[in-house]
Amino acid sequence: xxAPARVQLEAMGLSSTxxxxxxxxxxxxxxxxxxxxAGRLRAHxxxxxxxxxxxxxxxxxxxxxxxxxxxxxxxxxxxxxLAEGLKGQGCGCWEKVRSxx
Amino acid sequence: xxxxxxxxxxxxxxxxxxxxxxLGAGRNQISAGDPERDIAFERDALPWLDDxxxxxxxxxxxxxxxxxxxxxxxxxxxxxxxxxxxxTDCRRWLFTICRNVFLRSRERQRPTVDxxxxxxxxxxxxxxxxxARERGYDDIYARLDLAPALRDAIDELSEPFRSAVxxxxxxxxxxxxxxxVMGVPIGTVRSRLFRGRRLLQEKLLxxxxxxxxxxxxxx
Numbered sequence: 001x002x003a004p005a006r007v008q009l010e011a012m013g014l015s016s017t018x019x020x021x022x023x024x025x026x027x028x029x030x031x032x033x034x035x036x037x038a039g040r041l042r043a044h045x046x047x048x049x050x051x052x053x054x055x056x057x058x059x060x061x062x063x064x065x066x067x068x069x070x071x072x073x074x075x076x077x078x079x080x081x082l083a084e085g086l087k088g089q090g091c092g093c094w095e096k097v098r099s100x101x
Numbered sequence: 102x103x104x105x106x107x108x109x110x111x112x113x114x115x116x117x118x119x120x121x122x123x124l125g126a127g128r129n130q131i132s133a134g135d136p137e138r139d140i141a142f143e144r145d146a147l148p149w150l151d152d153x154x155x156x157x158x159x160x161x162x163x164x165x166x167x168x169x170x171x172x173x174x175x176x177x178x179x180x181x182x183x184x185x186x187x188x189t190d191c192r193r194w195l196f197t198i199c200r201n202v203f204l205r206s207r208e209r210q211r212p213t214v215d216x217x218x219x220x221x222x223x224x225x226x227x228x229x230x231x232x233a234r235e236r237g238y239d240d241i242y243a244r245l246d247l248a249p250a251l252r253d254a255i256d257e258l259s260e261p262f263r264s265a266v267x268x269x270x271x272x273x274x275x276x277x278x279x280x281x282v283m284g285v286p287i288g289t290v291r292s293r294l295f296r297g298r299r300l301l302q303e304k305l306l307x308x309x310x311x312x313x314x315x316x317x318x319x320x
Contacts (some may be wrong), residue, residue, distance in 0.1 A: 022227040023220045026295060030269065032276050053239065057230055060242035061302060064251055065270040074154035078168045082150075085176050092136055093143035100147065 017044050021051045025058055138182050145191040146178055152272070153195050159267045160203045162256050170206065174199040193274070196282040200264065219292035222299040229302045241309050254304040261285075262297035269294050 021041055027033045028041045045051045074082075079097050086094040153174055158167040177198055178185070185194055233239045241247065255266060261283065268279040269290070276294070280287045 019224075023223050026223055026226075026298065027291075030276070032291075053234075054227070054230055057233070057239055057242065058226075060240075061298070062270060064242045064247055065255075065266070065301075066273065068248060068252055068255070069155075069271050069273070073151040074171065075164070075168070078154065078171060079150070081168065082172050082175055085172055086179060089176065089179055091142065091179055092139035093147065096143050096147055097150065100150065 018048060018051055021045060021048075021054065025055060029055075029058060029062060141187070142179055142182055145185070145187075146175070146182075146195060149192045149195050150175070152192060153199050156196055156267065156272065157199055157203065159255075159271065160200065160264065166206075170199060170202050173202045177202065190278065193278050193281055196268070196272075197284070200282055201284075219288070219295040222292070222295035226295070226299045226302055229299060229306060233302075233306050236306075236310070238306060238309050238314065241305065241314060245309065245314060247305055247308070250305060250308045251301065254301050254308070257304070258297055258300060261293050262300065265290055265293035266297040266301070270298075 021028075021044060024033060024037065024041060028038055031038075033041075045055050079100070083094045083097040086097060150171070154167060154171050157170040157174070158164065161167045161170055174195060178195055181198075185191065230239065233241065255263060255271075258266065264283055265279060268274045268282055269276065274282070276287045276290050279294075280290045283290060283293075285293075
């Protein structure tokens with residue numbers, strides 16, 4: 001770990017195991033770490049109130065970002081333009097672009 | 102980077118050819134105007150039109166520009182259909198083309214930042230949390246509807262951080278899929294994503310303060 005990161009950890013009064021959570025919580029929440037690593041983090045979080053609070057904070061943040069995915073569809077004007085473009089290239093399914101609206 | 106016990110997948114993303122389409126040529130060779138190509142294109146590519154539009158809109162932040170990017174993406178996809186590998190993730194393939202079309206339309210905004218140490222940002226995010234907790238703002242995401250502010254903050258993120266956040270957090274892609282779309286190694290996606298998240302959290306903390314959000318302890 002780099003010196004600046006170590007300083008920040010010490011300032012927060014966290015143990016080295018909490019530091020693992022700090023460094024890898026996003027990997028863990030994204031399901032991008034090994035099962036062994038996930039198990040280790042899970043066990044620590046379950047026993048550490050500070051890390052539980054931090055996990056809740058980060059989980060709520062990621063959930064808020066995910067909610068931004070609205071059911072926003074391609075506008076009809078775009079579908080019409082694309083259908084014409086595909087038709088111009090000889091695409092046989094150009095009408096499907098319009099009918100899917 | 103990560104330790105062995107926390108290993109992330111760290112492989113290079115797909116390379117791209119000159120037209121910006123993921124390599125894989127020769128696996129789907131069909132002549133132009135072939136009905137088989139049209140059937141496959143309709144089945145595999147057209148269902149993702151809404152998703153590609155949403156992605157294009159998040160990149161361009163302008164409806165007219167998004168229309169142009171989507172139009173070019175699909176026309177290019179149709180022309181280059183022979184390079185699509187049947188059975189692979191067509192949505193990811195289309196997103197890759199879409200992002201390349203977008204970047205070509207804004208050559209000056211091509212990503213120049215190549216951060217490798219995502220852990221610095223992960224740790225820095227812990228400091229943002231500590232600051233939020235000190236001010237009683239550590240439950241803002243649970244208590245406040247920050248969607249409008251969050252949307253604005255993502256719009257203000259610079260590339261390539263915005264793409265990483267949109268692909269992984271909004272479009273729910275894995276690091277590996279986002280890496281293919283962005284044409285960079287997985288470790289680079291991770292570092293860009295972590296930087297983007299940390300910047301968003303800093304921004305939202307400022308927004309909460311500016312809005313006069315009442316800290317949890319003061320209720």
